[in-house]
Structure formats: C-alpha cells, structure tokens
Amino acid sequence: MAKISSPTETERCIESLIALFQKHAGRDGNNSKLSKAELLIFMNTELGAFTKNKKDPGVLDHMMKKLDLDSDVQLDFQEFLKLIGGLALACHDSFIKSSSSQK
Amino acid sequence: MAKISSPTETERCIESLIALFQKHAGRDGNNSKLSKAELLIFMNTELGAFTKNKKDPGVLDHMMKKLDLDSDVQLDFQEFLKLIGGLALACHDSFIKSSSSQK
Numbered sequence: 001m002a003k004i005s006s007p008t009e010t011e012r013c014i015e016s017l018i019a020l021f022q023k024h025a026g027r028d029g030n031n032s033k034l035s036k037a038e039l040l041i042f043m044n045t046e047l048g049a050f051t052k053n054k055k056d057p058g059v060l061d062h063m064m065k066k067l068d069l070d071s072d073v074q075l076d077f078q079e080f081l082k083l084i085g086g087l088a089l090a091c092h093d094s095f096i097k098s099s100s101s102q103k
Numbered sequence: 104m105a106k107i108s109s110p111t112e113t114e115r116c117i118e119s120l121i122a123l124f125q126k127h128a129g130r131d132g133n134n135s136k137l138s139k140a141e142l143l144i145f146m147n148t149e150l151g152a153f154t155k156n157k158k159d160p161g162v163l164d165h166m167m168k169k170l171d172l173d174s175d176v177q178l179d180f181q182e183f184l185k186l187i188g189g190l191a192l193a194c195h196d197s198f199i200k201s202s203s204s205q206k
Contacts, residue, residue, distance in 0.1 A: 007153070008121060008148070008149045008150070009119050009123060009149065010119075010149040010150060010187070011149070011150070011152065012119075013116045013119050013120060013172060013187070014134055014187065015194075016112050016113075016115075016116050017116060017191050018191065018194060018195050020112060020113060020136060021195070024128045032199065038154065045111070046112065046114070047111070047113060047114070048111070049114065059141045075119040075120045077191075077192060077195045078192055081191060082188075084113070084116070084117065085106075085181075085184045085185075086181075087117060087178060088117045088121065088184060090182065091117055091179055092121050092124070092180045092189055093116075093122060095121060096135065099109050
C-alpha cells in the first residue's frame with residue numbers, strides 16, 4: 001500500500017495559497033478571478049498589518065493596475081501570486097536590512 | 104498598549120517561505136543565495152512529491168537555468184519565489200482541470 005506522508009512546509013504553503021485564492025475569489029460565484037471588491041476584502045482580512053496605514057482608496061486602484069497583467073480588472077491566480085511574491089520580497093529585503101544593521 | 108494579533112494564513116505563508124529560503128540557502132554560510140547543491144536538498148526534502156519520478160540529474164540543471172535570471176548559477180529569494188509560484192500555478196491549474204472534469 002502506498003504510504004501517504006504528511007505535507008512538507010512548502011507543500012502546505014502552496015495548498016494554503018490556492019485555498020485562500022479560491023475562498024476569496026469565489027465570493028461572487030466565480031472562483032477563478034479575484035474582483036477589485038474581493039481583493040479589498042482579502043487585503044483587509046489577510047494583510048491588515050500591511051494595509052492599516054494605507055486608507056487611501058487610490059492605493060487599491062494602483063495595486064490592481066500594477067498586478068492585472070491582462071487588464072481585465074480582475075486578478076487570476078497568477079496575478080494573485082505576483083501580489084504575494086511582491087510582499088514576500090519586500091518582507092525578505094527588510095528582514096535582511098534589519099539583520100545586517102544589527103551586526 | 105498595542106495589541107499583537109496572531110498572524111493570518113497569508114502572513115504565515117510569507118514567513119514560512121522566507122524561513123525556508125534562509126534555512127536552505129544558509130547551509131553554505133551565505134543565506135542570501137541558494138546554490139545548486141542547496142536547491143537539490145530543498146527539492147528532495149520539501150518537494151519530494153514533485154521530484155520522486157524525476158531522477159534525471161539534467162532536470163535540476165534545466166530548472167536552475169530557467170529560474171536563474173541573472174545567470175550567477177545560484178538562486179536569490181526572488182528567483183526562489185519564481186520556483187514556488189510556478190509549482191503553485193501548476194497545482195492550481197491541475198486542481199481546476201480535475202474539478203471541471205468531475206462536473
């Protein structure tokens with residue numbers, strides 16, 4: 001019988017990102033695209049720490065424009081990954097900067 | 104006093120990806136770049152489910168070449184995110200295909 005092992009941390013992350021996208025994109029019945037309203041809910045519930053000081057509604061429009069490669073005013077999963085990747089990169093860079101300044 | 108809330112699922116994923124990269128890239132003492140040897144260990148320990156049927160050593164060279172945008176034969180965090188993003192996209196697409204074929 002094949003052994004089913006528990007997922008690794010990387011596999012768990014990939015599963016989480018897919019589940020998060022499906023959950024938020026599916027609010028309007030179409031879980032393959034994240035609308036601007038759905039993106040706003042995602043940002044506020046999942047990324048409050050990043051958005052709490054950015055109450056300017058223009059920021060969302062600007063983000064959407066930057067991420068929405070095919071200009072359909074919605075984000076598909078690939079465009080959503082670009083958002084997560086951008087945030088991860090910013091966190092990583094700030095982490096590196098703060099650890100090197102402590103040396 | 105400022106309230107410290109527990110991280111959301113998205114924040115946890117971002118933290119995990121940074122920690123995973125730091126852990127694997129740091130094996131040779133330089134935690135800002137993932138060498139080919141470190142990538143192999145990462146793939147085998149974290150992504151065994153994806154790699155178990157790919158024993159051809161040429162696959163690693165091919166992957167490295169595709170991901171290594173600045174051709175320094177190492178992966179920085181941004182290039183590492185491209186690997187994770189590519190895998191997440193492939194999983195998402197296969198999930199969508201399998202759910203639509205079940206309808």
